[in-house]
Structures are given as C-alpha cells and as structure tokens.
Amino acid sequence: DLSQLEYNAPDTTSFRLVQQLYSAHSLLEECLDVIDRDVIDNAGHGVTSAPRPMREGRPIPKAGDKVLCKWGDWQYFDSTILSFDENKLEYYIEWDDQDPTGRHIPIEHLAVNQSPYEDEIGLGSLVLFHQGRYCANAEVGRLAGVRWHQGKITSITSGPDGTKLYSGAHTKSASDGKWVTYKDYEPTFSNYKLEELRCAPNLFDILEQNAAVQNTELNANTQCDVYLSYCPCDSLLDVNAGLAKPPTDTRNYENMTDPLTIKKELESLGYKVLSNIRNRHNRELDLNKIVSCIKNCKVFVCCISDDYAGNDNCRMEMQYAKKTAHKPLIPIIVGDGGWDWQATVVGMLIAGERYIDFKKRDLFEEKFEDLKTQVSNLTDTSEPLESTSAKPKTPENKKKDIFISYCWTNSHLSKENNEIPKLVGNQWNDPRKIKAVLAERYNVWLDIEQLTSGQVTGMFEQITSGLINSKVVCAFVSSQYAKSENCKMEFQFAAKSLKKPFIPICVGEDMAWTESVIGALVMGSGVPIVDMVNVNNDSHLCKKMEEIFERISEFILPVDESETVVGEVVPDSPPPDYQTAIKSRAPRVGDHVISHHFRHAYYTATILSFNKEDMSYHIQWDDGDPSGRNPKYNQVGLNIEPDEDDIGVGEKVFFPQGSYGGTEGNNTGGVRYHEGIVDSVVERSGVKYFSGHHLRGDDDGKWVTYRGYDYYFHEMTVAQLRIAPNAMDALFMP
Numbered sequence: 030d031l032s033q034l035e036y037n038a039p040d041t042t043s044f045r046l047v048q049q050l051y052s053a054h055s056l057l058e059e060c061l062d063v064i065d066r067d068v069i070d071n072a073g074h075g076v077t078s079a080p081r082p083m084r085e086g087r088p089i090p091k092a093g094d095k096v097l098c099k100w101g102d103w104q105y106f107d108s109t110i111l112s113f114d115e116n117k118l119e120y121y122i123e124w125d126d127q128d129p130t131g132r133h134i135p136i137e138h139l140a141v142n143q144s145p146y147e148d149e150i151g152l153g154s155l156v157l158f159h160q161g162r163y164c165a166n167a168e169v170g171r172l173a174g175v176r177w178h179q180g181k182i183t184s185i186t187s188g189p190d191g192t193k194l195y196s197g198a199h200t201k202s203a204s205d206g207k208w209v210t211y212k213d214y215e216p217t218f219s220n221y222k223l224e225e226l227r228c229a230p231n232l233f234d235i236l237e238q239n240a241a242v243q244n245t246e247l248n249a250n251t252q253c254d255v256y257l258s259y260c261p262c263d264s265l266l267d268v269n270a271g272l273a274k275p276p277t278d279t280r281n282y283e284n285m286t287d288p289l290t291i292k293k294e295l296e297s298l299g300y301k302v303l304s305n306i307r308n309r310h311n312r313e314l315d316l317n318k319i320v321s322c323i324k325n326c327k328v329f330v331c332c333i334s335d336d337y338a339g340n341d342n343c344r345m346e347m348q349y350a351k352k353t354a355h356k357p358l359i360p361i362i363v364g365d366g367g368w369d370w371q372a373t374v375v376g377m378l379i380a381g382e383r384y385i386d387f388k389k390r391d392l393f394e395e396k397f398e399d400l401k402t403q404v405s406n407l408t409d410t411s412e413p414l415e416s417t418s419a420k421p422k423t424p425e426n427k428k429k430d431i432f433i434s435y436c437w438t439n440s441h442l443s444k445e446n447n448e449i450p451k452l453v454g455n456q457w458n459d460p461r462k463i464k465a466v467l468a469e470r471y472n473v474w475l476d477i478e479q480l481t482s483g484q485v486t487g488m489f490e491q492i493t494s495g496l497i498n499s500k501v502v503c504a505f506v507s508s509q510y511a512k513s514e515n516c517k518m519e520f521q522f523a524a525k526s527l528k529k530p531f532i533p534i535c536v537g538e539d540m541a542w543t544e545s546v547i548g549a550l551v552m553g554s555g556v557p558i559v560d561m562v563n564v565n566n567d568s569h570l571c572k573k574m575e576e577i578f579e580r581i582s583e584f585i586l587p588v589d590e591s592e593t594v595v596g597e598v599v600p601d602s603p604p605p606d607y608q609t610a611i612k613s614r615a616p617r618v619g620d621h622v623i624s625h626h627f628r629h630a631y632y633t634a635t636i637l638s639f640n641k642e643d644m645s646y647h648i649q650w651d652d653g654d655p656s657g658r659n660p661k662y663n664q665v666g667l668n669i670e671p672d673e674d675d676i677g678v679g680e681k682v683f684f685p686q687g688s689y690g691g692t693e694g695n696n697t698g699g700v701r702y703h704e705g706i707v708d709s710v711v712e713r714s715g716v717k718y719f720s721g722h723h724l725r726g727d728d729d730g731k732w733v734t735y736r737g738y739d740y741y742f743h744e745m746t747v748a749q750l751r752i753a754p755n756a757m758d759a760l761f762m763p
Contacts, residue, residue, distance in 0.1 A: 089234050090120065090141050097157055097177050097227055098122055099138035100131045103207035105157050105177035107142065108134075118235070126165075126172040136235060144224040148380075149348075150195060151373040153339060154182045157227040158197070161213040176211065177227070180218055185372070190729055194220040233349035236320045251321040254408055255295055256356075257304035258346045259288035259332035263364045267305075272312065276336055281365050286387040286396075288332040288363055294397055295404065314342065323349060327408040329356040330400075331375075333384070334364025338375040351378055357407040360384040361400060368447045383477045386446060429474040430585050431467055432499035432529075434519045435460035436510040439536045453509055457570045458536045458561040460505040466574055467503070471585065474499055489518075496523050501530045501584040503577070504551075506558075507537030511545035512679065524550050525675075530584045532577065534559045544710075546677035553674045615754040616646065616667050623683050623702045623751045624648050625664035626657045629724075629731040631683055631702035633668060634658075652699050666751040673717055673747050680707050681724060683751040687737035701735065702751065705742055718744035 090096055090110055097105040098120075107125040114121070120134045140157050150156060161176040182197040196219045201207040209216075261273030265282040266289045268275055275282075292302045303326070306318040323329060329350040337343045350356045360379045365388070370376050385403075387396050437443045441459040444452040456462065464475050474495045496502065502523045510516045523529040533551045535542075535558050542548050551558065559580065561573050616622045616636045624634040624646070634648040644662040666683050676682060687701045704724040711718050722741050725731040 090136075090139060090230055095125075095142040096120075096122065097140045097142050098124075098134045099179075100124075100128070101208075103179065103201040103205060105138075105140070105179070107174055126174050136232060137229060140227040140229045142227060145226060145228040147193065147223060148377040149228050149374060150182060150185075150223070150226065151375075151377050152182055152185060152369070153373050155200065155229065156180055156182060156195070156197070157229075158218045158221055159225065160215065160218060161211050163211070186220075188220075188728065190724065190726060192729060193223060195223070195226060196220060231345045231348050231353070232316065233320050233323070233345050234353050236316055237324065237349075237353065251303065251306075251318060252301070252325045253303040253322060254300040254327050255302045255330055255404060256322050256326035256328075256350070257288060257292050257295075257302055257330050257332065258337075258343060258350070259304065259363070260334060260337040260340045260343050261305065262336050263287075263332060263334050264289050272307075284390050285365050286363050286390050286393055290393075291330075291332070291361070291387070291397070291400070295401075298401065300404065300408075316342075319346065320349070323356065324354050326356060328359060328404055329354075330359045330361060330404070332363045332387075333360055333370055333375060333379075334362070335366035335369050336364060338370035338373040344374055347375060347378055359400065359403050359407065361396075362386045362388055364388065383480050429495065429499045430471040430501070431581065432474045432496055432502045432523070433460055433464050433467075433476075433505070434502055434516060434523070435505035435536075436507060436513050436516050438509040439505060439507050453507065453537050455565060457564045457566065460503075460534075460536065463503075463505075463534075463574070463577070467577070467581075470578070471581070492519060493522070496527060496529065499529070501532065501581060503532050503534055503581075505534050505536045506542055506547055506551060507535065508539055508541040508545075509537060511542035511547040517547060520547055520550065521675075524554070525672075531556065532559065532580045534561055534577065536561050538562065544678045546675065546680045549674040549677045615662070616665055621668040622646075622648065622665045623668050624650075625660045626650075626654070629704060629729060631664075631704070632699055634665075636665075663753045666753045668751060670748045671750060671752045675752050676707060676710075676719060676747060676750060678707055678710060681705070681753065682707060682719070682721070683753070684721075684742045684745055685749060686739065686742060687735045689735070711744070716746060718746060719750060720744055 090113070092110050092112055094110045096108055096110055098108045099105050106128075108122040109125065110120050110122055112121045113119070118136050120136065120139055122132050122134055122139075124132070145156075156179075157177045158180045159175050159177050163174060163176055165173045179200045180197045181200050182195055184196045186194050186196070188194050196217065198217045199207070199209075202216075203209050261267040262276055263285070264273070264287050265285070266287055267273045268282070288304075292304060295302045303322045306315045306322060307313060323346065329347075331337070331343075331347050331350075347358075351358055358379070360383075362384055385396050385399050387393065437449050438451065439454040439459070440449070440461050441452055441454065441456040442461045443449050461475065461477075464473050467473050476492070479495060480491050496519065502520075504510075504520050504523075506520075510520075520531075524531055531554075533556060539562075543552060557580075559573060559576055564570055564573055616639075618636050618638060620636045622634055622636055623631045625631050632654075633651040635651065636646055637649055638647045639645075639662075640647070645659050646662065646665055648658050648660065648665070650658070682705050683702045684705045685700050685702050688699065689701060690698045705721045706724050707719050707721040709720045711720075720741070720743050723731070723733075726740075727733050
C-alpha cells in the first residue's frame, strides 16, 4: 500500500526508487483497469476493450459516473460523481486518488470520462487532453494518477489509415495561474486520437433534467412553431439595444441580413417564433426557458456564422436541438465573415446537408421564399400556433423523372457557394447547371433541392427513396465521383440493386475513374458514355445537351408542355417490382456472412436480425463465440462470391489471411478475414486477379502478430474476396 509509504531517506538514489515505486503503482492501476474493461479471447480474437454503449445525445453526468474534474491550478483529475445540486448547477464528487479537497465542481469544469463522437470536436473546440502524471502523496492520502488539461483544437489531420488526428494548445498559461512546471509539460499537444480526448457536457442537456424545465406552465408558454437560434452580434437590432457588441469596428451591418428580420417575416406569415429568451430583470439569457422552447418547437432554424460557431451558447443550442431533442433543423448562413465555421463542430453537425445562404441582403426575397417552403414542409399541416389564416399546404412529393448523381467537387456552382474548397471541372460541365437545363422538360431530383435537413428518415433514406422513385439516373462520373463513398453507394445501388437505367456523363478532368469499381460497372454495361470533360463553351454545351436529351428519350417519352405530368415512362419499359427484382448486397435474416468481431478481425457468422434505427445486425458466430455479436451494416459482408464489377482499384474488400484454433467451451476455430484495399487488378487467361493491402494496422488497434500475417495480399480471385453492403442496400432490406 504505497499510500502509507513515508520517505525519510537522505540520498537521491532512494528518492528515485520511491518515485519508481509510485510510477509502478500507477501503471499497475492502469493495467488492472484495462483487465477489468477488456475481453481476453484465447481463441485468437485478441484483447480488446468492450464496446462503448450507444447513447442518444451527449452523455449527461449523473451520480456514480466516472468524470474528469478541475482541481486547483487548471488541472483535471479522475473522480466519481456523488450528487448534483440543480439549484447551484454544481456536482459533489469524490476524487479517485482519495484527495479530500476541492470536491464541489461547477458543471463547466467537468467532463464524462468517455471518448466523444467525431461530430463533437472540430477546429476551435475546447477539449480535455492528458499530459503528464503525478505521484502519490501520503500526507493527504492521495494516490498517483494522470493529469488532464483544457486545450483548444487548432488542426485536424488524417493519419496514413484515414484516422482523424487532433492537435492543439493549452487554453491556460502561467498568467492564468496554471501550473506549467510539472514533468512532461508542453504548451501544445499533437496527433491525439479521438478516444484520447474528452468533452464537457452540454449545459442544455443537463438543464433538460432540471425540475424547472419540466414545469407544466413553462412548457405551455414555450410552445412554438419555430425556434430561431442566432448569435446576438450578428443582429444590428441587438447591438443597438446593447445586448451585444460587434466583433469588429468595420462590421458591415448595412449589407447583412439581420436574423430578427427573418423572425419578423416568419411571424407575419402567422408562425409563432421564439428566440434568445432573456430574463426581464437582468437581461441575461434564460437558459431554462430556452431549453423548453427548443424542446417544444416544431422546427429549429439556426443562423450560422463564424461568430455563431464560436459562441458556446449557440453551439450548445444546436447540439441539443439536433442530437438530444432530435428537432428538424434548417441551417441558414448569415453574418459578414468567412466560412471558417465549416471546420467547427457547427459545420460538422450539418455536413452534407443543404443550407440557405442569407449573407447577401439583396437576395433576401429569393432566399426567404426557400426558407418559407422548408418551414412549411417541416411543420405539421395544422394551423400555426398564432395564425388566423390558412397555412400553405406541403406540396405533394411527386415522383421524379431523373435522378442526378454527382460529386460536389465537380460543380462550379458548389464552388461559388463556398461549399467546396476546390473545383475540378468548369462552368459548362457543372452537373447542377445541366440539371437546370433538364428541369425545363422533366421533373429532376437534385440533392440540394430534395434533402430536408433534420428529417427523421435521414439523408440515406431520402436518397434511397429518390432513386427508387426516379425513372432514369444521370450519373456524372469522374475520378472524384469514383473516390466518394456516397457517390459509389448511389451508383451501385441504382445500377446493381435496382437495375435502374442510367446515363454515364463524364465530367472532371481525366479518365482515371475507369479503373475503379464505377469504371467496371460503366464499361461492363456497354452503355455509351456522354463525354463532357472538354466542354468549354455554350455552343459545345448545347450539342452535348441534345445528346443527353436524346438518351433520356430512350426511357422517358417527352410530352406537351401544357400537360400536368412532365414525363412519362416508355410503356415497353415498365419500372421493375423492386421488392422481387432487387439484387441487394445487404445480408438478410438467415444469411451466412463475414462479420467484424474485435480488433479489426472478421469471422464467419449467420444473421439473426437487423435494427434499422442504428443500422446494426445481431449475429450468431459459426464458432459459437458468445461475444461481439452486434456489428454495424458496413462491418458485414455476404459470404458469397461477389460480381467482378463489384471490385475495382481503391475498393474495400474482405480477404482471408491466417486461421485460428478452437478453444474448449468458447469456439471451434476457423479462418480469419480482414479489411483490405485493392491496389491493382490484372487479367490473365480471362481471369481477374486482385492485389492490395490491409486497411488497418497496429496503430488502429488491429492485432498483427497472428501466424501468417502479411501487410499485403496477392493475386486473389473474386471467389476469395467478400464485400460489405452499402447503407442504401441495408435500409432497403425488406
């Protein structure tokens, strides 16, 4: 028991020995903790941490939870919550090292001791990171442990395997009273993985549990159609009222759209709109009422800017609305700043979703019409809460003639809207521009017009529905398209699962995509390609549009413009019965599969059930192992030979390598499979051979010391490989 050890030795050698004993004690504690958490599988499945349980929103600290708390000079240490004072918003804790001091912790100085999700950390995020250790102190009865500190993320990079790595710097220094002379102190931290960081809880999540928010009268008073979330410094009205200060003296409010102007216009349509509720006595934000408003609103409109992303209250409102309250969300862009918010948590929360750009005040009327339509679609068909006139009905969700599948990187309009950092292509072969021409004759499905932010069905399900209900797919293929997982999913689902007619339109700057799985599908289909790579003027574009219209007419009959229906399917080519004709890569109940267990190793199993809510399977291992039986949809693959056009350069596959022996009372042994990336495809005597390398390595926690391990796999046939389903296949599974 080192906590009882007293040091009285006069020489430095003995002092070092005592220090080493303290360090050994701390290391032993860590090892015991790992043993408590880990599952040891003697069959060769490896040693791995038990899976973290799923949670709806961010974790809400409660009695008994393991947390990190601030103590003294801006350091954070391990502790356990004993109780919570909802009036003072303060936790009472017990330090894991038995220190008796500093046990009353305000909520802003505490974090649950579990790794966050990716969308909780972006540039500028405050995190806790570990740096340095401390020794036991027998005088105060304190054991040894790890030091944690508050830091700010300054860069996010990707490791060789694609894992996100986070770097940053301490938020506090000696001038703030922080102790900076401890061993191993560095002013910065570099290349931390997500699981090495911690985040403070969302105040709004905690307040939701507060008795005040559960008040019936309060809930009745905070019912509303729209909650408008905005940063006060983006509003000239708030600045003039003394509720905020402009971030710079040169802020151009004259050309900015004021969020309160948007609020006023929505109210003029009869909607009840609430925002930034303040205490009438001290003009401070009434956080309990704000939580209640968000919880009781029909749609959450967030006015995003760089200042909004940097405001803790705004960020927490948005996280609470989307991740905890699960509210339909409409992002609109305001302010006169740049687009730095895209790399923050706020940007990640709406990544891939459509937003409305209100930054240019002279376009207000056009943008407000868009907002009005979205608010109408996302609120129910009853009257607005303060309306005396009829509310416009949601337009019917008509089937579309054409589905546009494209990569944003190839869209000139996407670059003009600051949605992408770099354009590959030009204004004449822009898929969005071509869509506008097609829309003169046909009903056309385009993601930025059809995907509804915050809709419960989710982005994949909306895209899946769009593909199913379309008559023909225009796929704007390019090297960027072939590298995009979402684009690949769309095309494979349309061409292979639904067997939709498709028109490949080549854009971008090269033909490298032909070696990918997209290339294998297109070239193997024999469908002619419309080549638009070198289109660079209006005349050339008109000629190519004539070619595209002619190709579309093979599947959709043109009709008179006066007709109410824009296009009709050619009678001789009726749409297939998707429930019976579908060729899905998604495993169904009873199917034999390759499935992930632990440490990035895969084994054979049988599907028992599928949960569409979290896109996970429940499986039974062939070897009888009782652990790790709930893999995600992309961690399984049908144990059947894929088609050759399912695999190309850059495609992820499962390949066999090594075997393991059985263990009495646990499993019977079998073959190991692993995730790999195909690097090359060669063909000899009509047979294709695929070579590549492991997708995961030791740095990812993969076990690489098994017998037969080789970083590469060489010349395997399609019969030896397996592939995972995509999200659309899994969602569409009956």
